[in-house]
Each structure stands twice: as C-alpha cells, then as structure tokens.
Amino acid sequence: MNGSWRNWVLAGLAVAVLIAAIYFPFLKRKVKTTAKITQPSEEQVRRELTQTILQNSSDPIVKARMFWISGDDESALAGTNVELALSKDPVLRSKQVLNTLLAGPVDSDLRTLPADAALLAFYVLPDGTGIADFSEALATATPSGIQSEQLAVDSIARTLEANVPQVRRLKILIHGQEFDTLAGHVDLTQYFIVNTKAAQPPPGSNGSFGSLGSPTKSPTAASPAPAGAVPGKSPQR
Amino acid sequence: MLLPAIAMLAAIPFLVSNAQAPQQASSPAQQPYAPVTAPPYPTIPTPVPQRTGLNIVVIDPAHGGTDPGARGAQGIRESDLVMDLTMQVRRALEANGFQVLQTRSGNENPSFDDRSTMANAQRGAVFVTLHISSTGLPGTVRVYTLPDSAATVATGGILSWDRAQAPYITLSRKFADAVQGELAQRFKGSPNNSQSASIRQLRTTAAPAIAVELSSVSVQDRTDLDRMMPGVADAIARGVAVFRPSYVLPGEAGGQP
Numbered sequence: 001m002n003g004s005w006r007n008w009v010l011a012g013l014a015v016a017v018l019i020a021a022i023y024f025p026f027l028k029r030k031v032k033t034t035a036k037i038t039q040p041s042e043e044q045v046r047r048e049l050t051q052t053i054l055q056n057s058s059d060p061i062v063k064a065r066m067f068w069i070s071g072d073d074e075s076a077l078a079g080t081n082v083e084l085a086l087s088k089d090p091v092l093r094s095k096q097v098l099n100t101l102l103a104g105p106v107d108s109d110l111r112t113l114p115a116d117a118a119l120l121a122f123y124v125l126p127d128g129t130g131i132a133d134f135s136e137a138l139a140t141a142t143p144s145g146i147q148s149e150q151l152a153v154d155s156i157a158r159t160l161e162a163n164v165p166q167v168r169r170l171k172i173l174i175h176g177q178e179f180d181t182l183a184g185h186v187d188l189t190q191y192f193i194v195n196t197k198a199a200q201p202p203p204g205s206n207g208s209f210g211s212l213g214s215p216t217k218s219p220t221a222a223s224p225a226p227a228g229a230v231p232g233k234s235p236q237r
Numbered sequence: 238m239l240l241p242a243i244a245m246l247a248a249i250p251f252l253v254s255n256a257q258a259p260q261q262a263s264s265p266a267q268q269p270y271a272p273v274t275a276p277p278y279p280t281i282p283t284p285v286p287q288r289t290g291l292n293i294v295v296i297d298p299a300h301g302g303t304d305p306g307a308r309g310a311q312g313i314r315e316s317d318l319v320m321d322l323t324m325q326v327r328r329a330l331e332a333n334g335f336q337v338l339q340t341r342s343g344n345e346n347p348s349f350d351d352r353s354t355m356a357n358a359q360r361g362a363v364f365v366t367l368h369i370s371s372t373g374l375p376g377t378v379r380v381y382t383l384p385d386s387a388a389t390v391a392t393g394g395i396l397s398w399d400r401a402q403a404p405y406i407t408l409s410r411k412f413a414d415a416v417q418g419e420l421a422q423r424f425k426g427s428p429n430n431s432q433s434a435s436i437r438q439l440r441t442t443a444a445p446a447i448a449v450e451l452s453s454v455s456v457q458d459r460t461d462l463d464r465m466m467p468g469v470a471d472a473i474a475r476g477v478a479v480f481r482p483s484y485v486l487p488g489e490a491g492g493q494p
Contacts, residue, residue: 145370
C-alpha cells in the first residue's frame with residue numbers, strides 16, 4: 001500500500017515537472033512580450049488627457065491636413081488628410097491640430113516631432129501671432145541637424161497654415177522660454193511665417209514677415225521657406 | 238658798408254614777390270563773372286571704384302566643447318567630425334590661394350556671435366559653417382542659406398547686428414549654388430541647388446555665408462563619412478573659386494544697393 005502511494009506521488013511529481021518544463025518557454029515568451037509594452041511617458045499621458053479635454057462632441061468633423069515627412073522623400077514634407085473634430089475657435093483648433101501632429105502618422109518613421117513632446121499652451125495674439133509653447137522634449141529629442149530641425153518647424157507652420165487661417169505667424173517657446181535654437185541649428189528667436197496671404201508686418205515691427213512661398217530651388221526641398229526674422233532677445237539654450 | 242648792401246640784396250626777392258602778388262589777386266577781380274574753367278589749385282583725380290576681392294574664407298566647425306552636436310549610435314560626434322573636415326577644407330582652399338581663418342581650432346565652443354564676429358571683422362571674406370546631420374540619405378550633402386525673406390532690411394539705414402546677413406542674402410545664394418553644384422557632381426542623391434533654412438549661425442554674419450551639412454552620423458562606420466571628406470573639401474574650394482568673380486560687396490560699384 002505504502003509503495004503504491006509512493007509510486008503515485010512520484011508519478012504525479014514527474015508529470016508536474018514535465019508540464020512545467022513544457023510551459024516554461026511559453027511563460028518566458030509571455031514575460032518578454034509584456035516587458036516590451038513600455039509605460040507611456042509623462043508627456044504622452046499629459047497629451048492624451050489634454051486631447052480628450054479638447055475634443056468636444058459638438059465640433060464638426062472636418063478633413064484636416066497634417067504635414068509629416070514624405071514617404072517618398074525623407075527631405076520633404078507631404079500633406080495627409082485626417083478626419084478630425086475641429087473647433088471654430090482658433091486657439092482650440094490650433095491645439096487640436098498640433099496635438100494630432102504630435103501624435104504622429106501611422107508610420108512612426110515619418111513623424112516630424114518627437115513622440116515625447118507635448119503642447120503645453122497655445123495663444124493667438126490680436127495681430128495673428130500664434131504662440132506655441134512646447135515641452136522641453138521638443139528641444140531635447142528632436143534629432144540635431146539643419147534638415148531635421150527645419151522639417152520639424154515647417155511641419156508645425158504648414159499644418160497651422162492649412163487648418164487655422166487666423167494664425168499668420170508663429171513663435172515657438174520651450175516650456176515658456178525663448179530658446180536660441182531648436183536643437184543647435186534652427187533659430188527660435190524669430191517668428192515663422194504661417195499664413196502667406198495675410199502675412200503683413202504688424203505696425204511697429206522691425207522688418208517684414210517675408211513670404212512663405214518656397215524660395216528653395218531644389219526639387220527635393222518641398223518644405224516652405226521659413227519666415228524672415230523679427231529680432232528678439234537671444235538667451236542661451 | 239657791406240652789411241646794408243647784403244640786406245638790400247636779401248630784400249630783393251621779397252620786393253619782387255610783393256610786386257607780383259597784387260597782380261595775381263587782381264585777376265579774378267578784373268573778371269568777376271567769368272566762368273572758372275580750371276581751379277587755381279591741384280585737383281585730386283576721381284578714384285576709380287575698386288572691387289573688393291574675395292581673399293579670405295572663414296571656416297566654422299560647428300559645435301564643440303560641451304556641445305557635441307549630432308551623435309551617432311557608434312559614438313560618432315558631429316563636433317569631432319567637423320574638425321577633421323575643416324582641416325581638409327582648409328588645405329584645399331589654401332592650395333587654391335585663399336587665406337583661411339577658423340572660428341575654433343580645438344574643442345571649445347565659441348558663441349554664435351563670436352563666430353560671426355570673426356567673419357564680420359574681415360574685408361573680402363566669405364563664411365562657411367560645417368555640419369553633419371542626424372538624418373538624411375547617407376552619402377549626400379546639402380548647402381543652405383537663410384531664406385530670401387530674411388533679406389528685408391529695416392528702413393533708416395541702420396542695420397542691426399541681429400540682421401547682419403540681410404544685405405548679403407543674394408550673394409550667399411549665388412555662393413551656395415556654386416558649392417552645391419560642385420557637391421552634386423560628386424555625391425549622388427545630393428540636390429542640384431541650394432536650399433534655405435533659418436539657421437541661427439548665419440543670421441548675424443555680415444558676409445556671404447553658407448552652411449554645408451553632410452548626412453549623417455547615423456552611418457554604421459565612421460569611415461563612410463571620412464571617405465566623403467576629401468570630395469566635400471574639394472567641392473567647397475572649387476565652389477569658392479567659381480563664386481570669386483561674383484563677389485562684390487553690397488554698396489560697392491556693381492554691387493547690390
């Protein structure tokens with residue numbers, strides 16, 4: 001009797017070990033997969049919350065045009081139509097389109113702005129100047145380089161131009177501060193042209209806005225020309 | 238006896254000159270409304286406008302010090318690479334007879350304004366800032382200037398330091414196209430014409446100024462970039478030589494207003 005029980009227990013243990021041995025690779029794989037699902041950053045969580053608040057069910061759904069990197073030419077931007085509920089208020093509308101721009105396209109390789117960057121605030125002054133205040137990630141996570149920084153700024157300017165006609169020019173702040181450059185190259189002390197048709201220098205400004213039309217002669221450079229500079233203070237980054 | 242005689246002889250020239258002086262003074266008085274055809278003093282010939290020649294190239298290896306610029310996965314730093322590129326560009330330019338100045342020669346990081354000051358203090362200089370990007374098709378090179386819209390100069394005749402590049406935009410574009418044309422011949426996939434971007438370094442530079450950017454620090458092996466450098470250096474030197482005849486400073490004869 002005792003010997004029979006011992007055999008049954010040993011057999012049971014052997015089966016349990018066998019099952020565990022078979023299950024172990026599956027378990028290992030599952031742990032790895034779970035580990036790959038990264039926690040969203042603080043900025044991403046903030047953006048999701050902000051976006052939810054900004055979306056109003058009464059806003060009409062329209063086709064918004066977003067500018068991300070072209071799939072055919074990584075040195076140029078391409079417009080993509082996205083259906084969005086957009087407010088008629090220029091400030092809310094600007095926030096809605098810029099948050100969509102920050103969220104990025106389906107193909108994340110074509111995004112122009114860092115995934116961690118967030119829009120903290122947006123204001124429109126009476127003269128049509130839009131002030132976009134981004135989180136520090138815009139400066140720290142944008143790839144350093146003339147091309148990448150110019151594409152980042154152009155994508156913001158062109159997206160605003162296509163969707164918010166009230167915004168004539170754009171000033172980019174980082175966490176409420178004026179930065180010298182975006183990531184070492186492109187000048188953030190100046191204003192960028194947004195709406196070429198309405199772009200006229202406001203009274204008392206030093207210099208004109210210039211024009212957005214592309215002065216670039218290169219067929220590969222589809223990005224618009226940035227604005228003429230209006231001098232500002234240039235604190236160090 | 239002798240002394241009065243000597244004194245009289247010594248006085249003769251003065252007596253003669255005094256006697257002629259009233260005649261000279263009276264001639265205009267005699268014809269007060271006669272047109273003056275020749276001034277009674279030696280004239281200074283009108284200077285022939287001199288064109289300031291392009292002699293000096295200021296090379297700016299971007300970043301440096303605590304600012305490494307773009308960084309690649311293999312530990313490649315833009316600030317190091319542009320120093321190596323600068324040495325090769327310098328040799329190519331000197332071989333073509335140009336004087337070369339560098340905004341930095343070691344691992345320091347002068348401010349944007351300090352770098353511009355070096356070019357602004359020269360007469361007959363062009364400015365070339367060298368960069369390696371994080372992105373872009375590897376093996377390609379692009380040349381940038383400020384956009385045409387930045388050429389607007391405030392009225393009143395005073396040009397602020399912040400907008401020092403404004404009168405030079407057209408010249409900068411010519412210069413950039415000359416260099417880009419040379420680069421396009423050597424590096425497949427590079428654009429044929431220069432592009433524009435709001436580059437901080439160029440805004441305060443009072444000289445024809447361009448930025449040259451190679452792609453990119455994302456290459457797996459640094460030697461890929463090292464291999465590009467002699468071609469880039471040669472293209473820049475040839476581009477400067479091609480641009481040289483067009484170099485007339487704004488305000489000079491034949492220059493821009």
